[in-house]
Amino acid sequence: MKxxxxxxxxxxxxSLASAKLIxxxxxxxxxxxxKQSEVVVCxxxxxxxxxxxxxxxxxxxxxxxxxxxxxxxxxxxAMLKNSKCQYVIIGHSERRGYFNETDETVNKKIxxxxxxxxxxxxxxxxxxxxxxxxxxxxxxxxxxxxxLKAVPQKKVKTSGLCVAYEPRWAIGxxxxxxxxxxxxxxxLLEKIIAQKYSRPLSQKMRFLYGGSxxxxxxxxxxxxxxxxxxxxxGASLKPAEFIRIIKKAV
Ligand code: PEP
Numbered sequence: 001m002k003x004x005x006x007x008x009x010x011x012x013x014x015s016l017a018s019a020k021l022i023x024x025x026x027x028x029x030x031x032x033x034x035k036q037s038e039v040v041v042c043x044x045x046x047x048x049x050x051x052x053x054x055x056x057x058x059x060x061x062x063x064x065x066x067x068x069x070x071x072x073x074x075x076x077x078a079m080l081k082n083s084k085c086q087y088v089i090i091g092h093s094e095r096r097g098y099f100n101e102t103d104e105t106v107n108k109k110i111x112x113x114x115x116x117x118x119x120x121x122x123x124x125x126x127x128x129x130x131x132x133x134x135x136x137x138x139x140x141x142x143x144x145x146x147x148l149k150a151v152p153q154k155k156v157k158t159s160g161l162c163v164a165y166e167p168r169w170a171i172g173x174x175x176x177x178x179x180x181x182x183x184x185x186x187x188l189l190e191k192i193i194a195q196k197y198s199r200p201l202s203q204k205m206r207f208l209y210g211g212s213x214x215x216x217x218x219x220x221x222x223x224x225x226x227x228x229x230x231x232x233x234g235a236s237l238k239p240a241e242f243i244r245i246i247k248k249a250v
Contacts, residue, residue, distance in 0.1 A: 003222060003249045004162060004206050004229030006121060007041045007236030008061060008089060019047040022239060027053040029243035036250035038229075040087045041236070045075050048083040059087030059121070062095055065105070065112035077116035088113050089231075091123045091147060093168040103146030110147050110161070119160040121208070121231065122147050124189075128169035137188060140165070144192050153197040162206040163189055164231045170211025172233060179217075182209055183225035215244030222249045 007026070013019055023041060030039045034055050042059035043051060051058060060083075064074035080088055090109045095101040106122070113120040124143040126136045144163065148156065165185050170177050177185075186207055193202035209221040210231030221227045230249055235241045 001206070001228055002036060002038045003246075004208060005037050005039045005246050005249060006059065006087070006089070006164075006208065006210075006229065006231045007039070007242060008092070008210075008231060008233045009041065009043050009236060010061070010094070010233060011044060012237055016047055016050055019043060019051065022237060023051045023053065023056065025239035026236075026242055027056050029239060030055040030246060033246050033250050037246055039246065042087065042089050045080075045083070048080075048085060052084070057086045058084050059089065060085050060118075061089050062092065063088050063090075063109060063112065065108035067112075077112045077118055081116045081118055085118060087119045087121055089121045089123060089164075091143070093123060093125055093166055093171055097127075097168065103143060106143075106147045107149050107151075110151060114151065114155050114159045114161070117159070119162070121162050121164055123164045123166050123210070123231070125166040125168050125171075125211070131167070131169060136167075136185070140185065140188060141192055144189065145196060148196065153201055156197060157201055157204070160206075162208055162229065163193070164208040164210050165189060165227075166210040166231060172212070174212050176212040176214075176217050177209070179220040179224045182221060182227070186225055186227055213245060215241055215248055218245040219248040 040057045040059045042061045060080040091106040110120050126139040130139050167177050190202045206228040208229040208231045209227040213230050213232050
């Protein structure tokens with residue numbers, strides 16, 4: 001299975017010229033690892049139409065669930081699809097934390113993405129205070145089951161849906177999750193999917209880790225914690241570091 005390496009540029013960079021510069025550098029660097037990795041750049045929507053590569057696929061960072069209509073400021077699944085996006089991040093902790101994303105809207109967005117044949121990258125993760133209270137497992141179970149409510153196994157399978165474990169306290173902090181802890185969570189997520197659907201589906205699904213990944217720790221999450229991919233924020237804007245991550249992950 002190819003390793004799925006996803007770049008989340010968040011609200012960066014500031015101009016199309018910079019976006020193209022970073023994208024082209026990533027495209028060039030990723031070429032060497034194209035047999036062992038699938039690389040996706042989730043850029044701000046305004047740049048999507050202007051970015052194109054052979055190695056790198058495109059993804060959205062968020063979307064609304066309706067197809068079209070009076071929803072000022074929103075982007076629909078069909079729009080992402082028409083902008084050549086094959087992936088979309090759903091339920092990122094910054095959406096949940098700053099923009100009132102709920103388990104219910106995450107569920108609607110997952111269904112919307114699947115209906116438009118866009119592969120959802122479902123993000124789940126506990127906050128620092130939930131972790132402190134010993135609620136990690138409970139939170140993750142709730143988030144996964146709510147996101148996949150009334151989504152049939154066949155649709156999960158054909159869409160290629162991935163689950164990204166992104167502990168909120170590890171995002172953008174430089175404080176990545178310890179490998180053994182991440183491995184326990186990976187096993188838990190597999191179990192949740194196996195219990196809801198089936199073991200074969202959980203074995204085929206790609207689980208990603210995200211949260212302060214860099215060139216020094218990337219390998220641990222793949223080799224030791226056994227994740228099938230990585231979701232990378234800050235480091236994905238630095239081409240040399242991002243390529244180092246891919247190299248360590250494959
Ligand atoms: C993210 O935004 O999904 C993320 C993992 O960010 P960072 O790599 O900067 O922690």
